[in-house]
Amino acid sequence: MCLFAGSAVFLVAQGSYRAQIRGVVADASGAVVRDAKVTITDVGTNIASSSRTNDKGEYFFTGLRPSTYSLKVEAQGFRPEERTGVVLAVDQQTSLNFAMSPGALATTVEVNTASPLLDTESPTLGTEVTSQYIKNIPLPGRDFFGLTFLSGGVTETTGSGTQDNYPTGTNFVSNGQRNATAEVRIDGSLISAPEQGEGATSNIYYEPSVEVIQEFKIQNNSFSAEFGNNGGTVVNMALKSGTNKFHGSGWWFGQRAGTDARDFFNPESVGSKPNHKRDQYGFAVGGPIRKDKTFFFADVEKVRNDGALNIVASVPTLEERTGDFRNTVNPIYDPIICSPDCSSRTQVISNGNLNVIPSNEIDPVGQKIINLYPKPNLPGEFNNFRFNTIVHAPDHQFDIKLDHQLTDKHRLSGRYSRLSSRFSAPTILGDGDTANEGIAIDPVKAQNASLEYAWTITPKVVWTSHFAVDRVNEAEKENYPDLTSVGFPAYLAQNGLHRMPTIQMTSNSGSNSWSNLFDQCCTDTTFAHTLYSYSSQLLIAKGSHLLKFGGEQRMFFNNFFQPPNPTGLFNFSDDVTSDSPNSGAEGGTQGNPFATLLFGYPDNVSTINIFPAVANKSKETGLYFQDDWKVSSRLTLNLGLRYEWSTPYTERFNRTQFSDFTGDSGMNIDLSSGNHAALDANGNALNFGLQALGLGPKQLIGTTLFPNTFHRRSVPVDRNNWGPRLGFAYQLDQNTVLRGGVGLYYGMSVATNFQYPGTAFRKSATMFFTNDNFNTRAATLANPFPNSNGQGPTPPQDENYGKLAEWGFANGNDLGTSEAQNADLYQWNLGVQRLLPSQIVIGVDYSANHSNHLPFGGYSSTRNRDFISSALLAKLIQDPQFLSIGGTGSPSDSLSTPEPNPFCSLFTGSNCPGTMFNEPDSQYGNTTLPLANLLRPYPQFDGDFEGLPRLVANSWYNSMQIRFQKRTTHHISFEGSYTISKLTDNSSTGANAFVGTLNNGNPQQLDNLRAEHSISANDTPQRLAAAVVFDLPVGRDRWIGSGMNRILDAIIGGWSVSTLITEQSGQPMSIYMSDSRLLDGNQRPNVLCGGRTGVSANTAAIQQVPFLNANCFADPGDQVPGNAPRYFSGLRTDGIHNLDSNLFKEFVPREGMTLQLRAEVFNTFNTPRFATPDTFVGDSSFGIVNSTAPGYTPRGIQWGVRFEF
DSSP states (O other): OOOOSSSOOOOSSOOOOOEEEEEEEEETTSOBOTTOEEEEEETTTOOEEEEEOOTTSEEEEEEEOSEEEEEEEEOTTBOOEEEEEEEEOTTOEEEOOEEEOBOOTTOOEEEEOOOOSSOOSOOOEEEEEEHHHHHHSOOGGGOGGGGGGGSTTEEOOTTOOOOSSSOOOOOSEETTOOTTOOEEEETTEEOOEEOSSSSSOEEOOOOOOGGGEEEEEEEEESOOTTOOSSSSOEEEEEEOOOOSSOEEEEEEEEEEGGGSOOOTTSOTTTSOOOOOEEEEEEEEEEEEEETTTEEEEEEEEEEEEEEEEEEEEOOOOTTGGGTBOTTSSSOOEEEEEEOTTOSSEEEOEETTEETBOOGGGSOHHHHHHHTTSOOOOSSSSSSOEEEEEEEEOOEEEEEEEEEEEOSSSEEEEEEEEEEEEEEEEEOOTTSTTTSSSOEEEEEEEEEEEEEEEEEEEETTEEEEEEEEEEEEEEEOBOOOOBGGGGTOOHHHHHTTOOBOOEEEEEOTTSOOOSOOBSOOTTOSOEEEEEEEEEEEEEEEEETTEEEEEEEEEEEEEEEEEOOSSTTOEEEEETTTTSSSTTSOTTTTSSOOHHHHHHHTOOOTTOEEEEOOOEEEEEEEEEEEEEEEEEOSSSEEEEEEEEEEEEEEEEETTOOOOEEEEEEEEEEEEETTOSEEEEEOTTSOEEEEEGGGGTOOEEEEEEEEEOOOSSOOOOSOOOOOOEEEEEEEEEEEETTEEEEEEEEEEEOOOTTSOOSSOOGGGSEEEEOOSOSSTTSSOOOBTTBSOGGGTTSOSOOOOTTTTGGGTTTTSOBOOSEESSOOOOOEEEEEEEEEEEEETTTEEEEEEEEEEEEEEEOOOSSSOTTBOOOOOHHHHHHHTTOHHHHHHTSSSOHHHHHHSEEEOTTGGGBBSSSOBOOSBOOTTSGGGSSEEEHHHHHSSSTTSSSOBBOSOOOOEEEEEEEEEEEEEEEEETTEEEEEEEEEEEEEESOSOOSOTTSSOSSOOOOSOTTOGGGGOEEOTTOOSEEEEEEEEEEOSBSTTSSBOTTOOHHHHHHHSSEEEEEEEEEEOOOEEOOEESSOOOSSSOOOOEEOSOOBOSOOHHHHHHHTOOSBOGGGEEOOOTTOOOOOOSSEEEEEOOOEEEEEEEEEEEEOSSTTOEEEEEEEEESTTOOOOBOOOOOEETOTTTTOOOSBOTTOOOOEEEEEEEEEO
């Protein structure tokens, strides 16, 4: 641990969770009392500290743990005065003044003081959630993160929420910032780490039980300079500690399927009700090891969760398995036999029956694979297989916390937490008739430990230091058949691919109506990450100033293995069995991917992946100064400055690489070798050279750099991250405070981490089943690499080709040589707080932010620089010679037309004699290449040439946030917020496109990103969230029945109700073409009218009629971007309308003990939240709502028992 008190401090987890209290001691006339002795005592531990007032009558106490305190003031000639019940919350700054009365020292005036509801000391916006709500509000899964949504400006998005076995904990949008950018701290120590696979997002694996959380605070605008390196939001929690009295709790909460409602799309008439069972139980206890000196608190919790999983899939019918497609919708065309020039194909026919594949054309490997699908148990071509199964997700966790008072000036606190979970589920699609054979297993072990040292040099000078470690291990495995058992070649297994690959079914319409087999997009995840965080802070109370000096550093180690489709991907499309493959003309109305599978004819997006694990290391460092200056009794200024920087990651074995987009390759290639023969509209011959398209000799730029021992990092560090903070709080009168602030913050670095090694150190080998647009077959399932001499794909290149690495392949590097600039986030707020009668406080704030240099993300990532410019495409589609190349007048056909390969002389291939690049599995070893490859700025690469995402996205957020809180009086308390807001941006996702978006809002043109500006995917115009705890007015101590007998009171008296209410607007939709005909982007349609059919989402789902009007959208044309916005403000998904409720009663067996019985109902009124309808124009199901939203569950009932002492 790095402790220091004088020079620079280093750490990362040091956002303070400790509180400060100050005040003025005066006499009855208002004259200050100097040299008065002020003693503060922690009621639970009896640990006390004393100070004396200065010449202005001021006292200070800093570095106080959140707890309940008493303060006593003694001065010569005055009666001592004591205030009890002073509650200090997480990171709270508060004032408490004393007015002394003349009298003898032997007489003490004692007053019980509630903690103030008004914040008179800081401009920070956020919400404090106390143990009352943590304990009593119904929470699905007892996940306390559900209460973060009580804070103003925090909204839920599709994909938000957590699971028992894989919590993320930060997947929410706060104050207009992106999903998963908040940081989470326990007792000042960081528990949120960079997401394991991507940069610029955070993740949590360990969540403490609600039973050990004392309170937490969400801070999301104008917080202190001690917080940074995040997206502008901090969740700061304090765990319970031991005291001089033993205390604790025990609990059991359970759910059973018999009391739960059905899913909207699984009514009683459809099938059996999914069965599930959940039990969550444990205990917590704390107390003294040595009174007034050493204390402990520990807890254990177990979860047994057998969750219901309802599978609905489209599997091949019994007829289709034999090649009989007479009962399918689409005609099937023969990809094996075509006319002499293959300009047209014939519909398959066998024994005079159309749409029946001749048995001699059925591929034996394809036949075995299709029979691995489970047999249908429902009629029809689609949604003909239903299966209800159980997903097992048990976990076990515990915490132990020790606090020790070394001396009256030195304190030590330590905590160790651990979670173990083991998710397992049957692999339904891929086990033939058994449907239960394969099991997916995902064990996770998360550990978090922290150590805090505090030195009270004087009551006005406190030095604290933290050291924390967060470590997670995961090892996911799938149990699938051996791929050689169906006839795949042994050389695939020799390359480490032992299990069946992903058998993917795709449609040219964009609608995946046919189900995949052995779907393994991101399975086989194995990783171990370790986050070390160090921090130190010196607090000095001097005069009217509370000064903080500190620093932090985070060091992140990530060992990660998660190859995409780890055992390979074979893609079978309906396009291959259509009349004209790759033309897109049929729009999904021809062909069938099951038929394509029987022909054994995948398309050329099929790949084999050979990826080693990575071992990355990155750092984040910050230094800060904060001055909370009490200018007067009414005005407090908060002045801060933070300096931070992120050090891009390095890899332990230097398996990274850097794209130099302007580097000279030293190679000059004539891209126009050979003439193209074509016909004009009248059938006359057109013979012209490719020079007519601007091609010719070209000096190729774009090279690859590799690290070495002395230069491991080519990404410059962004060292310009200075973040000033300015805030104020002005008390207009006793019950009103005006607050405001402004600050500059910096987002998480995109270069914190990446899941893959450099491209040269991994291999994604494309299997080319055709080299001439499906006119002839070049490979088979039994031998997908025919040019490899039975060896399979060549191994990764490593550094063998130097700066020419990855020629002939996509060069998907993560890092470039440009600066990894952190996003700058400008935040400001202004508002007023007002204390009303009955202990109600209301705050109304204008809160806003503007962010620049955000990573421009999405699946069609701006990492790629190897795209044909929109200006060149616009010119080409007007050029008759270009349009003639494909023979159809279609720009897409022209771009995919094979042309003479100018790189053939450099590559070893089936008909290429080159020796410079021995890469027989590269397309560049063929005699032809698609014309599009030659037109790209980096034609030496077969696809993307990547660096970091372009840091050009920006966002604007404006909101009015109304916060309300009522302390318990008259048997009721509540807390919540109402937010009206607008959020616009030109990219709603960052480096990780998989986190929290409804769709992805992908760009149409990578060189025209300004056109992507629209309402944000995360825009939420209105949101109301409220938690209420109300004692029903019946019982011996209530308004009704105060004289009822004890037996009757035990039955009907003393009940309470708590609720969590959520009302939220729906989020915007994005509309895309199902058959995107933009070469390097995702095509949107032209908009002709509003887009709605006029029916509600509920009606559309019930009647299965379109929610969207297909007539409002038109195809903009081949290689032409549509005019539709990225997201539609007027087209929104179903909003959230939810009420969770809890009916509970507390019994008091004896003094100091309570027994609580609970019945919790989630989604009390069983209101469905519908998912986004099909938003791909051209799909037959366009506009149809056919599922509920991710994270939605029907009404469920949870029973609970809590015992507390």
